[in-house]
Amino acid sequence: MSISIENKVALVTGANRGIGKAIVESFINHGAKKVYLAVRNVDSTKELEAKYGDKVVTIEADVSNTKSINDLAQKANDVDIVVNNAGVGTPHGTLGDDVEKDFAFQLEVNAFGLLRVANAFAKTLEEKKGALVQLNSVASLKNFAHLSTYSASKAASYSLTQGLRSELGAKGVSILSVHPGPIDTDMAATAGFDTDSTPEVVSEGIVSSLKAGDFHLFPDEMAKQVEGAYQGFSENVVLADFSE
Numbered sequence: 001m002s003i004s005i006e007n008k009v010a011l012v013t014g015a016n017r018g019i020g021k022a023i024v025e026s027f028i029n030h031g032a033k034k035v036y037l038a039v040r041n042v043d044s045t046k047e048l049e050a051k052y053g054d055k056v057v058t059i060e061a062d063v064s065n066t067k068s069i070n071d072l073a074q075k076a077n078d079v080d081i082v083v084n085n086a087g088v089g090t091p092h093g094t095l096g097d098d099v100e101k102d103f104a105f106q107l108e109v110n111a112f113g114l115l116r117v118a119n120a121f122a123k124t125l126e127e128k129k130g131a132l133v134q135l136n137s138v139a140s141l142k143n144f145a146h147l148s149t150y151s152a153s154k155a156a157s158y159s160l161t162q163g164l165r166s167e168l169g170a171k172g173v174s175i176l177s178v179h180p181g182p183i184d185t186d187m188a189a190t191a192g193f194d195t196d197s198t199p200e201v202v203s204e205g206i207v208s209s210l211k212a213g214d215f216h217l218f219p220d221e222m223a224k225q226v227e228g229a230y231q232g233f234s235e236n237v238v239l240a241d242f243s244e
Contacts, residue, residue: 001174001213002210003213005211008080010035010083011072011081012037013039013063014039014063015037015038015039018183019202020083025203037049037056038059038061038072039060040061040062041060042059059072063116066116070116072120073120080125080131082121084134084135085133086109087113088109089150092147092148093148110156111160118164132168136154138179140154174210175215176215177215177216178205179217180202180220180223183198202220205217
């Protein structure tokens with residue numbers, strides 16, 4: 001289903017920097033009526049508030065805390081589009097003394113965080129026939145050894161996103177799964193990636209993909225290479241209807 005940003009109310013988790021901040025700006029530039037900035041530190045959005053005034057509303061929220069996200073959904077009960085962008089990506093291999101702790105942390109934010117957001121906003125999005133956008137990664141399709149636990153957590157979130165496509169999609173909600181490669185953000189720098197791909201490539205891609213009614217978005221050059229290799233499996237397995 002095609003979703004236009006114009007005159008819509010949106011919410012973006014992790015809206016204070018990087019891809020999240022770019023999504024906020026792209027949405028406003030494309031005519032969004034209002035964007036909720038869901039962040040852990042409410043002082044981190046002052047720049048966006050100064051630039052956009054009453055078009056943005058900051059709300060404290062933590063995707064790793066169920067009560068926090070349920071409270072967020074109560075406060076932002078007029079949303080048409082929810083973008084679950086907040087995530088963590090600490091470099092860690094599959095081996096190590098603290099691998100279980102690291103994996104549990106990344107699952108808590110990247111996978112359980114999606115579950116919390118989806119469940120908290122499901123009713124509102126069903127009523128609005130709105131959209132849920134989940135920031136996954138090319139790492140959800142391939143395990144990168146130095147990002148093994150991150151890759152596994154994103155594989156889980158991608159699988160859950162497919163489940164949401166089936167369940168919420170049947171109720172008129174558009175689901176978009178976004179799979180960037182390395183993007184010029186603090187997270188990419190921490191992971192050791194050197195890239196020229198900007199956050200705006202992702203944010204503008206989201207606007208276009210929502211309008212096109214897509215399920216997958218591979219926004220940057222590396223991601224598009226992955227898309228080319230993955231397309232057959234996507235069409236014949238992920239997007240196929242096995243109910244018959």
